[in-house]
Amino acid sequence: MKLFPGDIELVERLQKGDVEAFDLIYEKYSGKLYAFGLKYLRSTTEAEELVQSVFLKLWENYRNLKKESSFKSYLFTIAYNDICKLFRKRNYWQKFIDDTLYEKSQASSEIEDSIDYQSVLKRVQQIVDKLPERQKTIFLKSRQENKSTKEIAEEVGLSPGTVDNYISEALKFIRSRLHKDNLPVVLFFSLFFL
Secondary structure: OOOOOOHHHHHHHHHOOOHHHHHHHHHHHHHHHHHHHHHHHOOHHHHHHHHHHHHHHHHHOHHHOOOOOOHHHHHHHHHHHHHHHHHHHHHHHHHHHHHHHHHHHHHOHHHHHHOOHHHHHHHHHHHHHOOOHHHHHHHHHHHOOOOOHHHHHHHHOOOHHHHHHHHHHHHHHHHHHHOOOOHHHHHHHHHHHO
């Protein structure tokens, strides 16, 4: 078993921008955070993303760390908050889908009978996942996080016009992929993303 320096020493070193201290913290806590995430998320991919998110936030805020506080608690609080945020997002999307489809089912029970909601959602997500990484990030900030073009532009360091172009191109790409699918998927897309 590898011996690690104490958390206070690691935090002090990290506050000075010591990359080796960051690596040691990652080595010390990434496995524990992964297990914690996997327990609640039940997805290896989401657990891995959780670990990356925690360490990204740590790196972004390393100068503001408090060595007097429990560092382990700090990391696990970030992880816990990210898990809660993910659960809220899942619930939001599920409620949105349920509400939207319920409203539309009042107009046409024929369409309702022909849609397998989970497979439609999965198909749309598969198409979104094929977008180039930067375009996907901007598109999801717009559609999932409901951020304005100006907010996204500030976050990613681009002009608002460029952000709009990324979103427009993403929508064209998704529409072209859905064109091959059946009508209910196209209807779902128009309700879900426009």
